[in-house]
Amino acid sequence: MSAEDIDTLLQQDIDDLTSIAGELRPDALNTxxxxxxxxxxxxxxAARLKLLRFVQALAASNDLTFAQxxxxxxxxxxxxxxxxxxxxxxxxxALSVIIVRALELNLxxxxxxxxxxxxxxxxxxADIKAFANEVLSTDNRLFRRLIELESDAAVAxxxxxxxxxxISMKS
Amino acid sequence: MYEYDNTEIQAExxxxxRDHCGSAGAVYDxxxxxxxxxxxxxxxxxxxxxxxxRRLIYAVDANLDIHVGFDGDRGTPDAVKHExxxxxxxxEAAGELQLRDGIxxxxxxxxxxxxxxxxxxxxxRFARAVLEAMRRASAPMSEEVLNFLRVFAGL
Numbered sequence: 001m002s003a004e005d006i007d008t009l010l011q012q013d014i015d016d017l018t019s020i021a022g023e024l025r026p027d028a029l030n031t032x033x034x035x036x037x038x039x040x041x042x043x044x045x046a047a048r049l050k051l052l053r054f055v056q057a058l059a060a061s062n063d064l065t066f067a068q069x070x071x072x073x074x075x076x077x078x079x080x081x082x083x084x085x086x087x088x089x090x091x092x093x094a095l096s097v098i099i100v101r102a103l104e105l106n107l108x109x110x111x112x113x114x115x116x117x118x119x120x121x122x123x124x125x126a127d128i129k130a131f132a133n134e135v136l137s138t139d140n141r142l143f144r145r146l147i148e149l150e151s152d153a154a155v156a157x158x159x160x161x162x163x164x165x166x167i168s169m170k171s
Numbered sequence: 172m173y174e175y176d177n178t179e180i181q182a183e184x185x186x187x188x189r190d191h192c193g194s195a196g197a198v199y200d201x202x203x204x205x206x207x208x209x210x211x212x213x214x215x216x217x218x219x220x221x222x223x224x225r226r227l228i229y230a231v232d233a234n235l236d237i238h239v240g241f242d243g244d245r246g247t248p249d250a251v252k253h254e255x256x257x258x259x260x261x262x263e264a265a266g267e268l269q270l271r272d273g274i275x276x277x278x279x280x281x282x283x284x285x286x287x288x289x290x291x292x293x294x295x296r297f298a299r300a301v302l303e304a305m306r307r308a309s310a311p312m313s314e315e316v317l318n319f320l321r322v323f324a325g326l
Contacts, residue, residue: 013189013245014180014283015252021288049179053286060280060289086178090286097289 001035003042010039010047014054021057033058033068040075049090052079056094059101069102172233172261173285175254180284189246192259196251201229201237202308209273209311214241218273229278230256230265230285237304239268253284263300266291275305275312278320291323298323 009017009032024032036055039045055072058064064072076098079091175181176192184190197213204210204219212219221227226242230253238257243250253265265285269277278301280291291297302320305312312320 013184014286015245016283018281018283018288047179047183049286050183053180053283053288056286056290057283057288086174093286093290093293096293100293101289 001031003035003039006035006039006051007046010050010054014050017050017054018057021054022061024058024062029058029062030065030068033064034071037071037075040072040079048079048087052076052087052090052094056090056097059094059098064098064101069098073098172263173265173282173287173290174261175284176259176261180286181254181259184245187246191243191245191250191252191255194243194249194251194255196240196243196249196255198238198240198251198256200308201239201304201310204239205309205311208309210270210275211273219270220272221268221270227268227270228253228256228266228282229268230262230282231300231304232257232260232262235263235300235304235307237301237308237310242267253282264291264297264304273311275310275316278312278316295323295325299326302326 012020033055036051036058039051040048040055045051055076059072073095076091076095079087181190181192199213201210204213210219211217219227227239228242228251229237229239231237240251240256243252245252253262256262256265262285264280265282265287266278266280268275278291280287280289280297282288287297291301298320302324305320
């Protein structure tokens with residue numbers, strides 16, 4: 001699927017895209033998802049908010065593979081550091097859906113997701129704290145997984161702001 | 172809160188005359204439709220049962236009021252869409268309801284306008300808002316719906 005094809009797809013209303021997200025066959029899902037991931041990395045992409053919501057709907061409506069999760073998180077992480085606060089929040093929300101779905105599917109969290117926190121800009125810390133508030137599910141699976149990851153030497157220290165916000169919310 | 176007003180999505184719809192903020196289609200306060208522990212169909216005047224061709228959409232506002240309407244076709248006159256339910260105001264939750272014989276048997280978070288798809292399971296505030304809004308409206312829910320909302324809400 002070319003960049004032009006994605007641009008054409010994004011001319012549809014987000015309601016229609018949300019419906020499409022739940023109706024794709026596995027081969028089409030893979031093509032669309034990987035193309036959407038590429039599109040997120042294009043600085044000139046139009047309708048970025050719509051693209052983010054489409055990606056979120058794709059993640060919510062389908063069982064993604066590890067490769068798909070990894071591909072899409074790279075694009076989302078880039079957007080999570082955008083100047084536009086609406087885009088940042090939308091990217092974090094989409095990320096939160098992907099993380100929870102990945103946990104449901106028992107996929108290892110991609111270390112690239114954690115780079116979001118490692119490289120967070122100072123003005124993104126508030127977003128990350130808001131993200132922590134949004135992403136916590138009730139059975140605290142995510143929290144437990146993050147603690148496990150934090151003890152992993154490869155990611156140690158990268159989750160500081162997130163865990164700080166999480167612990168403060170839980171106390 | 173989930174936003175629609177002043178987003179690029181609203182701007183695109185306004186440019187194509189597909190925004191339904193000011194739609195004249197019927198919007199209901201869910202509390203007004205509850206009679207004797209069942210949700211009554213405001214058009215057919217019997218216990219409400221939804222169908223794929225007659226979907227009920229909902230939104231919960233900052234006051235935890237819940238409004239519902241029958242989903243219309245975007246771009247057609249008087250169609251009710253999510254943004255119609257509170258006239259573009261930010262919402263705590265939005266999605267679709269399924270009812271059988273006046274009982275809510277499924278709740279989801281599917282809303283393109285507010286970008287809530289997938290977030291009921293992620294954002295505890297979403298499920299809490301739905302639960303509290305349903306409680307205030309005295310809306311009847313199946314045990315299954317009540318249980319999963321409680322789980323997602325952390326209660």
